[in-house]
Amino acid sequence: MSTATAIAHPNIALVKYWGKRDSTLNLPATGSLSMTLDIFPTTTTVSLDEDAAGDILVFNGDERADGPAERVTRFLDIVRELSGSAVAARVETVNTVPSAAGLASSASGFAALAVAAAHAYGLDLDARALSRLARRGSGSASRSIIPGFAIWHAGDSDETSFAEAVDAPDLAMVVAMVEKREKPVSSREAMRRTVLTSPFYPAWVSSTAESLDAAAEACRAGDVERLGRITEVNALRMHALIQSCDPPIRYLSPVSVEIFDRVAALRDAGIGAWATADAGPNVVVLTRPESVTAVTNALEGIAELAVARPGPAAALVTRAGE
Numbered sequence: 001m002s003t004a005t006a007i008a009h010p011n012i013a014l015v016k017y018w019g020k021r022d023s024t025l026n027l028p029a030t031g032s033l034s035m036t037l038d039i040f041p042t043t044t045t046v047s048l049d050e051d052a053a054g055d056i057l058v059f060n061g062d063e064r065a066d067g068p069a070e071r072v073t074r075f076l077d078i079v080r081e082l083s084g085s086a087v088a089a090r091v092e093t094v095n096t097v098p099s100a101a102g103l104a105s106s107a108s109g110f111a112a113l114a115v116a117a118a119h120a121y122g123l124d125l126d127a128r129a130l131s132r133l134a135r136r137g138s139g140s141a142s143r144s145i146i147p148g149f150a151i152w153h154a155g156d157s158d159e160t161s162f163a164e165a166v167d168a169p170d171l172a173m174v175v176a177m178v179e180k181r182e183k184p185v186s187s188r189e190a191m192r193r194t195v196l197t198s199p200f201y202p203a204w205v206s207s208t209a210e211s212l213d214a215a216a217e218a219c220r221a222g223d224v225e226r227l228g229r230i231t232e233v234n235a236l237r238m239h240a241l242i243q244s245c246d247p248p249i250r251y252l253s254p255v256s257v258e259i260f261d262r263v264a265a266l267r268d269a270g271i272g273a274w275a276t277a278d279a280g281p282n283v284v285v286l287t288r289p290e291s292v293t294a295v296t297n298a299l300e301g302i303a304e305l306a307v308a309r310p311g312p313a314a315a316l317v318t319r320a321g322e
């Protein structure tokens with residue numbers, strides 16, 4: 001029996017992925033840029049089982065037979081097709097990120113699953129191929145394969161849509177966990193609704209492509225101020241876009257908005273700090289490492305806080321069997 005265990009970390013996008021051009025291949029409408037974190041890892045073990053009738057998913061100790069299990073099976077079907085194997089697998093995953101709270105749990109989840117499944121099924125994939133594979137599970141997972149800062153190139157085919165590392169200045173993130181409950185509308189459904197109903201969607205696609213070029217340039221040049229400004233503007237544009245759906249969706253809560261205000265006040269006081277938020281009420285503050293204490297002091301008491309630095313690539317931990 002072949003078994004492999006892998007570990008991956010979530011990532012937070014500075015320039016966001018919101019909207020697909022192809023939902024079968026999970027090709028995004030625009031490229032994106034992110035930092036992989038060094039906190040909240042997901043550890044996943046994939047064990048092939050020749051006698052099993054179907055795949056089994058055990059998520060944080062509970063066997064699941066619902067949506068997440070079907071999504072894992074659809075992903076494993078891609079791995080089985082690539083490897084020429086028809087064998088079912090048992091997938092055990094332990095996620096330390098608060099699940100479905102807009103903190104990129106599917107990114108670390110599918111990145112860890114991609115690495116573990118590729119090894120368990122005997123595929124020899126380089127980082128680019130792993131990023132493409134992880135993308136099929138969840139778009140943002142393509143970036144969690146990569147350490148530190150990553151650009152996910154939108155591409156226009158399975159071969160050309162992958163993430164790769166980009167040089168960046170020394171940065172940190174302060175994660176403000178406003179709520180840990182499941183979000184009311186999944187990113188996948190909200191993206192679909194955005195593409196179908198928002199009159200602002202074409203403007204989002206064109207402006208995000210420009211923001212990505214500018215952010216990549218700022219990253220390479222080590223221009224923290226410019227990168228920070230692009231990050232906060234892009235996040236607020238994404239939330240404005242999401243709120244413009246019919247029926248509308250609003251992920252930010254009053255506490256999230258209060259955090260954006262406190263971060264703006266920090267900037268007025270001369271501290272380089274910029275806020276972003278994914279598909280949920282949690283807010284992540286991008287800052288220089290030396291300003292982390294100023295940020296945590298400013299957010300003290302409003303939310304549970306965690307400090308992250310650029311994290312490692314998704315990696316194999318152990319492997320056994322043929």
Ligand code: 2P0
Pocket residue numbers: 012013015016017018026032104106107137138139140141187188277278279
């Ligand atoms: C991002 N998010 O760039 C954006 C910003 C959330 C807000 O990627 O449908 O779970 O699995 O490809 O990757 C969340 O969406 O969506 C996401 P699927 P995913 O991080």
